[in-house]
Every structure is written in C-alpha cells, then in structure tokens.
Amino acid sequence: MKHYFYDLLVSKGFTETSASYLNMGILLVALIVVVLITDFIVKRILVVSFNQFATKSKTNFDDLLISNKVPRNVAHIIPLIITLEYFPIVFSDFPNFELPVEKALKVFGIVLTLWIVRSLLNTIKDYLKTLPRFKDKPIASYIQVFMIFAWLGGIMSSIAIVTGIPFLQFLTGLGAISAVILLVFKDTILGFVASIQVSINDMVRIGDWITFEKYGADGDVIEITLATVKVQNFDKTITTIPTYALISDSFKNWRGMTNSDGRRIKRALIIKQSSIKYLTETEVEDLKKIQLITDYLQNRQADIISFNETHQADKSVLINGRNLTNFGVFRKYIDTYLNQHSAINKDMMIMVRQLAPTTQGIPLEIYAFSSDKRWANYEYIIADVFDHLIAALPYFNLKVFELPTDLE
Structure with missing residues (x-):
C-alpha cells in the first residue's frame, strides 16, 4: 500500500524522486481525510450518546460532562491512535520527516491528555459544588494546584521528547x-x-x-x-x-x-452631664406611671427610705443618704425594655452600661443581640430601639448631646 501510488506514478513516466514526493503527499492527504472523518464520526457518536443518556439519567453529573466538553475531548483519542499507527507508512521513504512528526504527535498526545484531565476535574468541581457539604x-x-503540577509535568515531558533527553535526566538538569x-x-x-x-x-x-x-x-x-x-x-x-x-x-x-443565635447591637446614647440629677419624691411618683419600671421604683424606693431612716439621713438636703437618679432609673428602664423586646435574643447578653465621660457627655451604651441577623431587619431593629429610647429621654428629664444645641 505504501508504494502503490509510487509504482503507479513511475509507470506513468514520473521520475523516482517526484514519484516519491507525490506518493508521500497523496498518502498524507488520504491519512488526514481518514483522520478527520474518523474524528467527526467518533465525536458525533459520543456526543449524541451522552446527550441521550443525560436526558434519561437522574443525576446531573453526565450533563456536566457534556457542558465541560469531556466527550468531545475523548473523541480525539481514536484519530490520534490511527495517526500514530499509520503515519510511518506515509513517511516510509522519508525517514528524516518521520522523527519530527512522531515527536509532534506525542506532544499533542500529552496536551490532549491534559485537556481530558482538566475537563474531568472541572466536571467534578461543578458537581461537588451542587452538594451541600462541598458547596x-x-x-x-485544589484543582488548580493539581493542574499546575500536571501542566509542569506535561511541559517537561514535551521538552524531553523534543530534545531527546531522557525524562529523569531532564529533571536533574532543572535543579540548575x-x-x-x-x-x-x-x-x-x-x-x-x-x-x-x-x-x-x-x-x-x-x-x-x-x-x-x-x-x-x-x-x-x-x-x-x-x-x-x-x-x-x-x-x-x-x-x-x-x-x-x-x-x-x-x-x-x-x-x-x-x-450564632444573634447579631450584636453595640451603640451608645451620649447624655448631657448637666441633665443628670437626683430625683425628688414627687418626680419618683411621676415616674411610677411608666409601667416598665413601676415595680422597680416601688421596691427601690422602699429600700432607700428604710436605709435613710436607719441612718437618720437629713433629707432636707437631697444629697444626704441614698437617692435615685434620673440617669440610673433610665438605665433600668432600658434594661427592662430590652428584656421585653420581641426582637432581642434573651439567651444572649443584654447589658446597659455607662462608659467613661467625654467632652460631649456620658455615653450610655446598649449591648445586646438581635434575634434576626439579616442586615435589613437588623438595621430596622436598631432603629426601632433607639427611636424609642431617644423619645423616652424627656420623660426622665435627660438630654442627649447635640452640638448645634450646645452652641446656641
């Protein structure tokens, strides 16, 4: 077969040299045509078969194989095998051409292998992302790390093939x-x-x-x-x-x-120091009308009266003995309010604390956790809490620091 066209051309009057080149060209074209037709047929069969199988299969793994072009890449293997098997026939009269072509085909085989491996790994990656525990x-x-080593190995193997240097010897030379x-x-x-x-x-x-x-x-x-x-x-x-x-x-x-079970609220109201004062009995009675702190004020007032009577405190001067302050009562009000707020997680820390005084006033910090962690709802809860507290300040004769107000 390899000299069929050569003998035919010589019989037609062609020189041996021209007949050899034409024989090689005809066999090369024939091989290319066979390879292209084989590649098309195999690719068509694999792709159609995979598509039919994917439509009937319950898993999406085969769908991902198709989307990552695994069947298309695998289809190139058979044409490559045919080429490696029959190209020596094409170049039988030109051994100088045979070695470079063989090296090129082997390099292409390495690249094709890497393509197939990459497609398979991408398929595995896409499939694992659909599983909750790997999402x-x-x-x-991990795939990129593996592919880097695979490409490095492929490149080094290709260079070793092209140069004719044994692979282990080539690796030794890389140390330099x-x-x-x-x-x-x-x-x-x-x-x-x-x-x-x-x-x-x-x-x-x-x-x-x-x-x-x-x-x-x-x-x-x-x-x-x-x-x-x-x-x-x-x-x-x-x-x-x-x-x-x-x-x-x-x-x-x-x-x-x-x-976690909640999202932290950590924000402060800055109270004007000049608005903080002791409460008179009349003011305490007025504050008892606020239902959240009614029981607290009654119990606390009874304890204070008992203490002052025991120690004979002169209450003509308010500072003597023990007293309630509007600031302290307001802190208690906030604590009770937060503990009864439906959006505050009661199983996590709730604290109302007084921070160190500043040039603007005394920060009164609210430290709690909202049950709803979604951003929009979380912001709504904070706004709802502080809207209420700012509006409640006048009932305790307290003022929040506000720079323009202080300058007036």
Missing part, C-alpha cells in the same frame, strides 16, 4: 534553574501555600461574609482559587484579593456571627 469548600484551588523557576512562579507558590493553610485552618469558605479594609472588600466570598479570592461587595462590585493576603494580613470573617 463552601475551595475545590477550585530552580531559582529562576521560583522567581517566575513566586505568586503561584505563595497562593498554593496560602490555599492549603486557608483550607486546613478553615479561615474562609465560599459564602462567608468578610471585611478586608486594606483591599476595600466588604461582602460575600463567591470564589476561592489558587491565586485570588473574589468578594462580591454589598454594592454588587467585585473585589479581587490575593489568596496569600488572607494569611499575611488581617481581615474580619463574619461567619461566627451568622452561625
């Missing part, structure tokens, strides 16, 4: 240029190490809300790869953070809050 895991990082490789792949190596640490220490998961002030990121993690972490901010912009920055810099992960 927040950085699967893409290892410093250059480390410099070129510095970010990749850092990202690789960071991905491992992030995964082992469970520092970040897909879906976590993180705040990274250095990079202006404040939102949900949507992707973790070997080199970068993508964060979708709350204004829908995307911030890209180097993966190694997660272990070299400080950032805030809100997962602990989202996994």
